[in-house]
Amino acid sequence: xxxxxxxxxxxxxxxRSYEHSSVLVFVLDLSFVKSCLNAVSRxxxxxxxxNLLFFGCVFLVAVIAQFVFPPALxxxxxxxxxxxxxxxxxxxxxxxxxxxxxxxxxxxFVTLPGFAFFPLSVGFLLFRAVLWGLLLYAVPSWLFLFLxxxxxxxxxxxxxAGVAGAVVGVSWIKxxxxxxxxxxxxxxxxxxxxxxxxxxxxxxVFFLFIAAVVETAxxxxx
Amino acid sequence: MTVLTCxxxxxxxxxxxxxxxxxxxxxxxxxxxxxxxLTGILKEPATISETITLETIQWEFERPTFLVDFMDNVEGxxxxxxxxxxxxxxxxxxxxxxxxxxxxxxxxxxxxxxLEEGHxxxxxxxxxxxxxxxxxxxxxxxxxxxxxxDAVWDNLAATAYRDWLQGVEKAFVNLKGxxxxxxxxxxxxPAWILRSPHNQTQQLTVRVEVTYFNGTLYKKAVxxxxxxxxxxxxxxxxxxxxxxxxxxERHFLGGDDRQDFYKIYLTDGETxxxxxxxxxxxxxxxxxxxxxxxxxxxxxxxxxxxxxxxxEYTVDSAGWWFIKVWNSGGSGIYTLTLTTSA
Numbered sequence: 001x002x003x004x005x006x007x008x009x010x011x012x013x014x015x016r017s018y019e020h021s022s023v024l025v026f027v028l029d030l031s032f033v034k035s036c037l038n039a040v041s042r043x044x045x046x047x048x049x050x051n052l053l054f055f056g057c058v059f060l061v062a063v064i065a066q067f068v069f070p071p072a073l074x075x076x077x078x079x080x081x082x083x084x085x086x087x088x089x090x091x092x093x094x095x096x097x098x099x100x101x102x103x104x105x106x107x108x109f110v111t112l113p114g115f116a117f118f119p120l121s122v123g124f125l126l127f128r129a130v131l132w133g134l135l136l137y138a139v140p141s142w143l144f145l146f147l148x149x150x151x152x153x154x155x156x157x158x159x160x161a162g163v164a165g166a167v168v169g170v171s172w173i174k175x176x177x178x179x180x181x182x183x184x185x186x187x188x189x190x191x192x193x194x195x196x197x198x199x200x201x202x203x204x205v206f207f208l209f210i211a212a213v214v215e216t217a218x219x220x221x222x
Numbered sequence: 223m224t225v226l227t228c229x230x231x232x233x234x235x236x237x238x239x240x241x242x243x244x245x246x247x248x249x250x251x252x253x254x255x256x257x258x259x260l261t262g263i264l265k266e267p268a269t270i271s272e273t274i275t276l277e278t279i280q281w282e283f284e285r286p287t288f289l290v291d292f293m294d295n296v297e298g299x300x301x302x303x304x305x306x307x308x309x310x311x312x313x314x315x316x317x318x319x320x321x322x323x324x325x326x327x328x329x330x331x332x333x334x335x336x337l338e339e340g341h342x343x344x345x346x347x348x349x350x351x352x353x354x355x356x357x358x359x360x361x362x363x364x365x366x367x368x369x370x371x372d373a374v375w376d377n378l379a380a381t382a383y384r385d386w387l388q389g390v391e392k393a394f395v396n397l398k399g400x401x402x403x404x405x406x407x408x409x410x411x412p413a414w415i416l417r418s419p420h421n422q423t424q425q426l427t428v429r430v431e432v433t434y435f436n437g438t439l440y441k442k443a444v445x446x447x448x449x450x451x452x453x454x455x456x457x458x459x460x461x462x463x464x465x466x467x468x469x470x471e472r473h474f475l476g477g478d479d480r481q482d483f484y485k486i487y488l489t490d491g492e493t494x495x496x497x498x499x500x501x502x503x504x505x506x507x508x509x510x511x512x513x514x515x516x517x518x519x520x521x522x523x524x525x526x527x528x529x530x531x532x533x534e535y536t537v538d539s540a541g542w543w544f545i546k547v548w549n550s551g552g553s554g555i556y557t558l559t560l561t562t563s564a
Contacts, residue, residue, distance in 0.1 A: 041237070048244045055251035062255060062264060071267035073343055073433070073440050136255070138267050144259050152252055 039199035043163050050122065050159045054129045058155070061133025071138045090216060098212035101154065106161040106204050111197070114165025118173065121165030125158055146222060150215045157207035164200040168193045271439040276300055278446040281312060285325075285451040286474040287420060288553045290315045298445045303436045304342075308333040310428060310447050317420075321359070325416040327451065333408040333430060340435040341402035345378065347410065349393040350427040355417040358392035358426070360385045360410055372411035377403035385412075392426075402435075416451065425450045456482050459516050462544055467562040475506060476553020484545040488537045488562065495561045496545055498523075498531040501554025506547055508533055513541030527552065 040047060110128070114121025132151060136144060168190070171178050175189030184192065235243065258264045281296045297309040311330040319326035335342055349358040362371035363383045378397040385393035392414075399406060414426050428447040433440060454474070456463040462483035465471060473482050488494060500506040508531040509519040523531035537543060547556060 044237075044240045044244060048240065048247045051244065051247035052251070055248055055255075059251040059255045059258075063258065066264050071265055073435075074267035074269050136259075137264055140266055140269065141259055144256075148252070148256065152248065156248065 036199040036202045039196050040160075040203060042196075043167065043200070046163045046166065047159060050125065050162050051156070053122070054125055054155055054159050054162075057126050057129035058133045058136065058151070061130050062137035065134055065137045074138065074140055090220075093219075094212045094216045097215055098209050101157070101208050101212065102205065105154075106158060106208065110158055110161040111165035111168075111201075114162070114169040116169065118166045118169025121162045121169060125162040128158060129155075143222070146218045150211050150218060153207050153211035153214060157204045157211060160200050160203045160207065164197040164204070167200070168197050268440055270433065270442045272441045274300070274302075274441060274443045276443060276445040278448055279310075280448045280450070281310070282450040282452055284454050284473045285420060285423070286315050286476065286555075287317060287454075287479050288474075288476040289317060290474060290555060292555075296447060296449075298447070300443050300445070303338065303340075303441075304432070304434050304443065305336045306333065306432055306443055306445070307335075308430055308445055310449070312449065315451075319413070319415065321357070321413065321415045325418075325420070327414040327416070327426075327449070329412050329414060329449075331408075331410045331412065331428065331430075333406075333432075335406050335432055335434070337404045337434055337436070340437040341404060342377075342399040342406050343433040343435055343440065344381070344399060345397045345406065345408060345433075346429075346431040347395045347408075348391060348429045348431075349412060349414075350390050350429065351392050351414070351425065352390055353416070353418050353422075353424050354389065356392065356424065356426075357386050357415045357417065358412050359415065360393055360395065360412045362411075363395065374407070374409040376405075376407040377401070378406050378408060414449070421453045423451065423453045454479055454482075456484065459483055459485075459511075459544055465545075465558075465560055467560060469560060471558045472555055473547070473558070474553075474555050475504075475547065475549040480549045482547045484547075484558065484560070485542045486545070486560065486562070487541070488543050489540045490538060491536065491564065493534065493536045493563045494543065495563070496533045497559045498547055499557040499559075500528065500531070501552065501556060503527060504552025504554050504556075505550040506552075506556050507531060507550055509546040509548060510535055511544040511546065512537070513539060513543060516544070519546070524550075 105128075110121055110124050113124055132155070136147065136151070139147065167178065171189040171193030172186050175184050175186050178193060179189055255264075276298060279296050279298045281294060283292065283294075291314045292312040293314075294312040295309055296312070297307070299308070300306045309332055311332070313328040313330055316326045316328065331347065333345065335345075351358070360373060360383070362373040363380065363385070365371045365373065366380060367373055367375035367378065375397060377400050379400050380395065381398045382396040383394065387393055393412065395410065397408065416424050418424050426449045428449070430445045430447075431442055432445075433442045435441075455461050456473075457479070462485040463471070465484045465486050467486070471484070475482060486494070494510070496508060496510065498506060498508045505527040507524040508522060510521040510533050511518075512520050521533045521535045523533050525531060533545075545558070545560070547558060
């Protein structure tokens with residue numbers, strides 16, 4: 001049973017499940033989701049440009065590599081997944097891949113460098129794009145098609161991670177560039193950018209989780 | 223100027239137009255990449271067109287209790303568009319090895335390959351044992367195949383190697399041909415650390431994969447060696463090992479392992495000829511028992527050390543006849559040969 005009601009200016013969805021006379025109530029704060037969407041909307045230019053840069057770089061590197069290093073013998077494929085996860089159960093594998101990608105691949109290698117100096121987020125993002133281009137050009141078509149959904153989903157997550165890193169990085173160097181009309185100090189801009197970063201990370205988490213499920217399913221099939 | 227125009231154009235885009243641009247920024251490069259890949263503009267990598275599986279080479283021996291120098295060589299070869307000669311030299315068995323006192327078998331693997339046309343792509347050597355606690359160690363891999371070490375290779379470069387692995391795969395060495403070689407050489411000196419009780423049979427499989435390009439296609443030749451150390455079971459009349467006429471058996475005696483039994487079905491009037499070559503310095507004797515009396519032998523050969531023992535006997539009843547090899551002194555590997563005639 002689903003009931004919708006308004007509480008103040010926050011719209012809440014209350015899901016009530018009646019089972020064995022006990023009532024379970026889940027409250028999902030839609031205002032948070034809205035603020036996350038707003039954060040993306042505010043940085044849509046950056047997301048679009050980084051998307052184009054990232055996937056364009058993957059494409060260009062794959063094409064250039066084709067001519068510079070003609071593909072050699074394909075002697076099997078080993079997934080770039082930590083060895084410990086491969087032999088584990090399905091759920092453990094999904095969670096393991098998701099957490100590894102979130103903690104290391106997204107946060108440590110893309111977002112965090114941007115905190116210190118914002119172009120580093122873009123730089124590391126493009127470095128990953130180069131690696132993926134080199135990986136994808138040398139695989140057979142059937143494997144390419146298997147990898148493609150994971151590449152798109154994971155790539156999108158890293159783009160959001162890159163935007164998040166760049167936003168925080170810019171905030172303390174040039175606060176007015178981000179919050180033009182608000183006249184914030186560097187510290188205030190940094191705090192605000194951190195909140196924005198968190199909201200953008202909701203999308204990173206979302207895309208990475210779906211990517212982990214797809215990657216696990218692909219690994220099972222391969 | 224162009225950049226500024228672009229920036230101002232981007233700034234003037236509406237929310238809906240941005241959403242479209244966002245989609246295009248993903249779909250366009252990914253779509254192009256997929257199209258290029260599927261239409262063959264991005265070429266497919268070469269794949270192995272044929273895998274040639276050579277007959278498995280087997281070596282089996284009773285598991286000794288003492289240090290034994292086997293000095294056995296098992297060889298495999300393949301001569302076609304590529305000539306591959308590979309062998310495993312079974313050096314010696316060490317009951318109290320320096321690997322934590324475990325039983326160990328010292329091996330030496332060598333491989334040479336010559337191609338007339340094309341080049342050798344890679345060589346992968348894998349060591350497999352289903353007994354999970356056993357290990358394989360390959361010394362000197364980190365020295366990169368230099369000549370004065372236990373791991374030597376020519377025209378090859380190690381791309382990956384691991385030993386002391388847990389699980390069924392105990393060790394592997396992957397090597398890649400350097401500068402498209404037509405001749406390669408590889409020598410490894412692995413030790414198989416068994417870690418199982420002495421009365422357990424254990425088997426090590428060594429799989430050698432040689433991938434080469436014959437000028438047109440990539441092919442792979444796979445050769446497996448199965449090395450088996452069998453638990454010593456033929457120590458009584460009840461567990462006697464069956465032997466046929468014309469067969470030759472090599473077994474170990476020494477320490478607590480004092481006797482081995484063999485049995486053969488004979489018919490009335492058949493003549494049996496048994497010869498036993500003892501190891502150097504050891505005194506092993508030979509006894510023949512009829513199907514009924516397991517205490518008194520009907521014939522024996524009990525010469526001193528270093529003498530070939532021999533029994534020739536015409537049997538007087540049909541049934542399972544037994545041969546006993548008895549260790550009067552020393553230890554080592556003996557060879558028993560048996561023939562029958564009507």
